[in-house]
Amino acid sequence: xxxxxxxxxxxxxxxxxxxxxxxxxxxxxxxxxxxxxxxxxxxxxxxxxxxxxxxxxxxxxxxxxxxxxxxxxxxxxxxxxxxxxxxxxxxxxxxxxxxxxxxxxxxxxxxxxxxxxxxxxxxxxxxxxxxxxxxxxxxxxxxxxxxxxxxxxxxxxxxxxxxxxxxxxxxxxxxxxxxxxxxxxxxxxxxxxxxxxxxxxxxxxxxxxxxxxxxxxxxxxxxxxxxxxxxxxxxxxxxxxxxxxxxxxxxxxxxxxxxxxxxxxxxxxxxxxxxxxxxxxxxxxxxxxxxxxxxx
Amino acid sequence: xxxxxxxxxxxxxxxxxxxxxxxxxxxxxxxxxxxxxxxxxxxxxxxxxxxxxxxxxxxxxxxxxxxxxxxxxxxxxxxxxxxxxxxxxxxxxxxxxxxxxxxxxxxxxxxxxxxxxxxxxxxxxxxxxxxxxxxxxxxxxxxxxxxxxxxxxxxxxxxxxxxxxxxxxxxxxxxxxxxxxxxxxxxxxxxxxxxxxxxxxxxxxxxxxxxxxxxxxxxxxxxxxxxxxxxxxxxxxxxxxxxxxxxxxxxxxxxxxxxxxxxxxx
Numbered sequence: 240x241x242x243x244x245x246x247x248x249x250x251x252x253x254x255x256x257x258x259x260x261x262x263x264x265x266x267x268x269x270x271x272x273x274x275x276x277x278x279x280x281x282x283x284x285x286x287x288x289x290x291x292x293x294x295x296x297x298x299x300x301x302x303x304x305x306x307x308x309x310x311x312x313x314x315x316x317x318x319x320x321x322x323x324x325x326x327x328x329x330x331x332x333x334x335x336x337x338x339x340x341x342x343x344x345x346x347x348x349x350x351x352x353x354x355x356x357x358x359x360x361x362x363x364x365x366x367x368x369x370x371x372x373x374x375x376x377x378x379x380x381x382x383x384x385x386x387x388x389x390x391x392x393x394x395x396x397x398x399x400x401x402x403x404x405x406x407x408x409x410x411x412x413x414x415x416x417x418x419x420x421x422x423x424x425x426x427x428x429x430x431x432x433x434x435x436x437x438x439x440x441x442x443x444x445x446x447x448x449x450x451x452x453x454x455x456x457x458x459x460x461x462x463x464x465x466x467x468x469x470x471x472x473x474x475x476x477x478x479x480x481x482x483x484x485x486x487x488x489x490x491x492x493x494x495x496x497x498x499x500x501x502x503x504x505x506x507x508x509x510x511x512x513x514x515x516x517x518x519x520x521x522x523x524x525x526x527x528x529x530x531x532x533x534x535x
Numbered sequence: 536x537x538x539x540x541x542x543x544x545x546x547x548x549x550x551x552x553x554x555x556x557x558x559x560x561x562x563x564x565x566x567x568x569x570x571x572x573x574x575x576x577x578x579x580x581x582x583x584x585x586x587x588x589x590x591x592x593x594x595x596x597x598x599x600x601x602x603x604x605x606x607x608x609x610x611x612x613x614x615x616x617x618x619x620x621x622x623x624x625x626x627x628x629x630x631x632x633x634x635x636x637x638x639x640x641x642x643x644x645x646x647x648x649x650x651x652x653x654x655x656x657x658x659x660x661x662x663x664x665x666x667x668x669x670x671x672x673x674x675x676x677x678x679x680x681x682x683x684x685x686x687x688x689x690x691x692x693x694x695x696x697x698x699x700x701x702x703x704x705x706x707x708x709x710x711x712x713x714x715x716x717x718x719x720x721x722x723x724x725x726x727x728x729x730x731x732x733x734x735x736x737x738x739x740x741x742x743x744x745x746x747x748x749x750x751x752x753x754x755x756x757x758x759x760x761x762x763x764x765x766x767x768x769x770x771x772x773x774x775x776x777x778x779x780x781x782x783x784x785x786x787x788x789x790x791x792x793x794x795x796x797x798x799x800x801x
Contacts, residue, residue: 251704255595256604262592263611266671269626270614272637276629289635363774364735364754365761448619451736455762470621473628473740499634506625513617521610 281500340401557772570756593681612675624740728785
């Protein structure tokens with residue numbers, strides 16, 4: 240579409256591009272700044288003036304955090320949680336959504352309503368806490384997996400995708416003698432890969448980012464997640480936990496670095512896995528999001 | 536449980552029944568009103584700023600014709616959505632830090648301040664910082680749906696406007712913006728149901744004891760009572776109050792939505 244550019248039009252465009260570039264820069268800059276700080280010598284960082292590039296390049300900060308034994312166990316735990324949690328949640332979500340999308344299922348309507356309601360109304364924090372406690376899930380690894388198996392929002396998105404699959408497809412598979420389970424695994428799942436990719440992204444990111452359940456339910460240090468370790472370091476700096484609680488950084492390390500550098504390094508370390516996965520899934524999740532939302 | 540004086544060893548059947556005592560105590564507590572005020576203030580600020588900015592950003596992005604530029608901006612502004620609040624608050628603390636934090640540096644460079652300000656220790660700033668952090672995190676993400684709607688607008692409308700001599704800006708105001716309104720109304724209605732439950736992660740992480748008067752929300756208040764003081768019934772009463780309000784809000788806006796002829800959820 241060719242168009243004559245008026246003066247006002249050009250001005251508008253220039254400002255528009257400029258504003259958007261500024262916004263993108265404002266989003267990106269803190270990450271880059273932290274990255275630079277994490278790669279800069281900590282004693283040098285204290286003097287300030289680190290912007291986009293490290294001034295005295297070093298990997299010391301990273302070497303230091305890797306020496307921390309607790310970090311290693313919390314990383315493996317976080318990875319385990321993300322992998323196991325996402326796999327099980329996907330299986331559960333697919334099965335629930337598929338059942339809810341079948342029109343011949345008698346309880347379809349009431350169950351759908353119950354799931355939607357659960358998105359808006361819940362028992363509240365303290366009852367939830369007591370529930371988990373009475374189920375005996377406190378101080379177990381399972382508390383990371385079980386409560387998150389089925390998310391209402393994910394079910395809604397996936398169900399609306401299943402809803403619009405042509406019903407002839409499923410009928411013809413059935414005619415050729417496929418059992419209900421085969422219909423699901425051989426026909427429905429393979430053609431639903433975009434929405435499955437979307438949901439796995441959502442679920443895995445939320446598993447990776449979760450720390451509240453760690454904070455509330457698992458006080459044993461052997462069950463600490465990476466995010467929780469980071470959060471403890473964060474709170475040390477904002478005084479909520481109190482000054483006497485510097486135990487996640489050992490004194491040996493403190494002599495060679497500063498809390499600021501450690502925080503920057505940890506932050507980058509926690510963020511990088513997400514940034515690595517995210518660009519590949521971007522085209523799927525945009526589709527998945529709009530599909531779930533517009534169809535409501 | 537909210538109607539009992541619950542104690543763990545006695546359990547739910549052994550604890551004495553006290554009727555509405557917990558609620559009576561709740562409504563007498565100044566701290567409760569404080570937490571309620573914080574919750575509502577931060578929700579409303581987040582809601583309004585989130586909506587306005589997302590719509591503006593979607594409109595601006597929609598005007599961009601260079602696909603590569605548009606894609607890059609989109610990719611970048613979606614990133615913070617995938618990062619946890621722990622990381623976001625870490626970043627915020629860095630950005631707002633009085634020791635060479637970028638924001639203070641920027642203000643100094645522009646000559647607006649002489650001495651760095653320690654923003655996170657100022658009570659008055661907390662709501663604003665919180666809103667800003669939330670905006671920074673979710674702004675890009677919330678444009679996705681608007682952009683999808685905009686891409687579905689009938690191109691004939693724009694062509695007709697061209698013929699009638701409308702410029703870019705006019706088209707944006709008179710065609711793009713109105714076509715977003717139905718979706719925006721629906722999302723707004725859905726969001727109102729969540730008004731009283733802002734979540735508490737962000738407040739807990741960004742807040743500190745200096746600004747606690749302004750950062751404590753209902754959930755944190757309940758958590759304090761239940762976990763630190765062991766008064767579970769009181770915590771449950773707070774949670775129940777919250778749930779009641781959100782049920783009323785959801786049902787209310789759902790009715791309103793039906794009457795306005797918008798799509799509804801229940």
